[in-house]
Amino acid sequence: RAKAAGGNRYETADADSDARAIARHSLTNRLPAAFDNGEFFIEYQPLVRLDDGTVRGAEALVRWLHPVHGVLGPDQFIPLAESTGLIVPLGRWVLEQAARQARAWGGTGDGRAPLRVNVNLSPSQLRCPTLVADTVAVLDDAGLDPSALCLEVTENALIGADEEELHTLRRLADLGVDIALDDFGTGYSNLSYLRRLPVSTLKLDRSFTRGMQQAPADPVDVKIVEGIVSLAHTLDLSVTVEGVETGTQAEHLRSLGCDTAQGWYYARPGPPERLHTLSLADVAS
Ligand code: C2E
Ligand code: MG
Ligand code: MG
Ligand code: MG
Secondary structure, X not given: OHHHHOHXXXXXXXXXXXXXXXXXXXXXXXXXXXXXXXXXXXXXXXEEEOOOOOEEEEEEEEEEXXXXXXXXXXXXXXXXXXXXXXXXXXXXXXXXXXXXHHHHHHOOOOOXXXXXXXEEOOHHHHHOOOHHHHHHHHHHXXXXXXXXXXXXXXXXXXXXXXXXXXXXXHHHHHHOOEEEEEEXXXXXXXXXXXXXXXXXXXXXXXXXXXXXXXXXXXXXXXHHHHHHHXXXXXXXXXXXXXXXXXXXXXXXXXXXXXXXXXXXXXXXXXXXXXXXXXXXXXXXX
């Protein structure tokens, strides 16, 4: 395509993609050393109950403090870690940190239910034969009740999962860990498959709630969310919405029966200490 356009355009496009490939390559090469040097850190983004505005927990989101490029987001390095296998030790590290953090939050004694933590699981982790044993060990070491942990698996990872991976998820659910289906609605899945999965929460992708940022809401988005909420509740699943950026959106989603929300309207991902202050004060009004 670029070739047909000829001349400079071809060279520019080619040089760009070369530069990107080199950058990707050097980031990939540096990943193991970065892991050994402790260059990764975790931010936590609150999950807020839409009925009473209280914080019920937070999602752990990993970042890389690169010595030259500064803070890199997971979209820039998780796919690289996935392709080299480093995601397995990195993911285990995130789980360990998050479990300890949740245990620390749980001890605040402010009279509320202990805060829970959500951790993203990559497809390679799900295929790792020691995932269940590792999770048991991590919960044990942290002294965290399994019900205070929610593991998020993307809809696309589950569509591609084989019987063994589904069995792993069932064993995790049997431990008492919650399983959430992340980015729900982006994977063109057959909805009837939800019956067979040990999932307790649907995390509705933010593409479905964008149309509700301002009034009047997009009527088609409203219908879609209504349908998903009704299906989810019929199957005894709770619904979490991602990417809530405005109060208008939060109010719409609450009135449509969504259970939990996450987004910049409440808080951006940030340091774990902030959860204490947030949990003491009601965020939404
Ligand atoms: P995700 O699990 O769907 O996480 C939600 C993403 O939406 C996060 O991006 C979060 O910062 C962003 N977000 C939250 N609220 C808003 C909002 O109101 N507006 C907008 N526009 N965005 C919002 P982030 O932190 O860049 O993470 C991207 C993805 O990287 C995550 O998507 C998750 O799939 C993956 N990821 C993050 N941490 C880990 C990890 O420890 N392990 C694995 N395997 N994947 C991770
Ligand atoms: Mg997630
Ligand atoms: Mg998500
Ligand atoms: Mg998402």
